[in-house]
Every structure is written in C-alpha cells, then in structure tokens.
Amino acid sequence: MAKPLQTKTLLIAYASVSGNTKEVAKLIAQELTHKQQDVTLYCMNGNEPFPHVPDYDAMLIGTYTWGSGDTPFDVKDFVADVGYKPENVFVFGTGDTQFGGDDMFCMAADKLSKFYHSPIAPLKIEQSPRGSQEEEVLEWTRGVLEWLN
Numbered sequence: 313m314a315k316p317l318q319t320k321t322l323l324i325a326y327a328s329v330s331g332n333t334k335e336v337a338k339l340i341a342q343e344l345t346h347k348q349q350d351v352t353l354y355c356m357n358g359n360e361p362f363p364h365v366p367d368y369d370a371m372l373i374g375t376y377t378w379g380s381g382d383t384p385f386d387v388k389d390f391v392a393d394v395g396y397k398p399e400n401v402f403v404f405g406t407g408d409t410q411f412g413g414d415d416m417f418c419m420a421a422d423k424l425s426k427f428y429h430s431p432i433a434p435l436k437i438e439q440s441p442r443g444s445q446e447e448e449v450l451e452w453t454r455g456v457l458e459w460l461n
C-alpha cells in the first residue's frame with residue numbers, strides 16, 4: 313500500500329504577465345490541495361504582502377522567460393528579497409519556442425533551477441498548460457510531493 317502523504321506547507325511564488333504561468337501555478341496549487349497540502353499562492357508582480365519564506369517546508373517558483381532567455385525583473389527582485397537560498401526549491405516555467413528555439417526555451421526556469429540546486433528538473437510548459445500539457449503539470453507536481461515525502 314502507498315505510504316500516506318504528510319501535509320507540508322508549500323509556497324507557490326510566480327510571476328506572470330499574460331497569464332500562462334499563473335495558469336500553471338493554479339493547476340499545481342489545485343493538485344497539491346487535492347493531496348491535502350497546505351498551499352499559499354503568491355504573485356510576485358502583484359500587491360500581496362511579501363511571504364515569510366522560512367515558514368514553508370518548500371517553495372515552488374514559477375517564471376516566464378523574456379528577452380533572449382532572460383529572467384524577468386520581478387523574479388530577480390523576488391529572489392533578492394528572499395535573501396537566502398532555501399532548501400527544497402522547485403521551479404516551473406512557461407515559454408515559447410518561437411523565441412530563440414529550443415536553446416532559449418524556458419531558460420529562466422533553467423537558470424533558477426541551477427541557482428537553487430533544485431532536486432528535480434524544472435517543469436517547462438509551452439505557453440498555456442491547457443490541453444495535453446496539463447498531465448505534464450500534474451505529473452511534475454506529484455514528483456515534487458514524492459521528493460518531499
């Protein structure tokens with residue numbers, strides 16, 4: 313029989329301009345909540361109060377990629393404001409292969425994942441997760457939970 317999952321406190325912090333990364337963040341949050349996890353969603357480019365990161369068992373960071381493989385300023389600011397590298401940081405991103413092809417696809421997610429020594433590979437979604445990519449989001453989310461348990 314599968315081991316029951318422990319309830320973890322999980323921060324999902326994301327930046328999103330046109331809504332794709334927000335959609336992925338919401339799907340992840342839904343799945344985690346469904347699995348009895350204690351989830352807080354935080355939008356980096358909104359007006360919500362800054363989260364107290366040490367309160368969480370793990371942080372999931374969501375980013376789009378802009379320019380030529382660049383990390384958005386909102387994400388860079390968030391990372392700087394957190395001020396330390398927590399353990400257990402998982403990264404998801406959305407991108408578009410029309411900008412720079414496979415080499416630059418979701419490059420911001422790759423960079424963040426390296427920066428935080430993330431224990432599992434970043435999730436990379438081509439624009440909106442709706443449709444066939446939804447299952448990839450759910451699988452990745454289950455992978456995060458498995459790693460934390």
Ligand SMILES: Cc1cc2nc3c(=O)[nH]c(=O)nc-3n(C[C@H](O)[C@H](O)[C@H](O)COP(=O)(O)O)c2cc1C
Nearest residue numbers: 328329330331332333376377379381407408417418
């Ligand atoms: C000016 C510009 C540059 C972009 N550069 C990249 C890029 O280098 N790599 C990539 O994967 N996506 C790139 N994108 C695509 C966005 O990352 C993608 O549309 C993403 O899903 C937007 O996320 P959001 O809807 O959460 O804002 C670029 C988009 C724009 C408008």
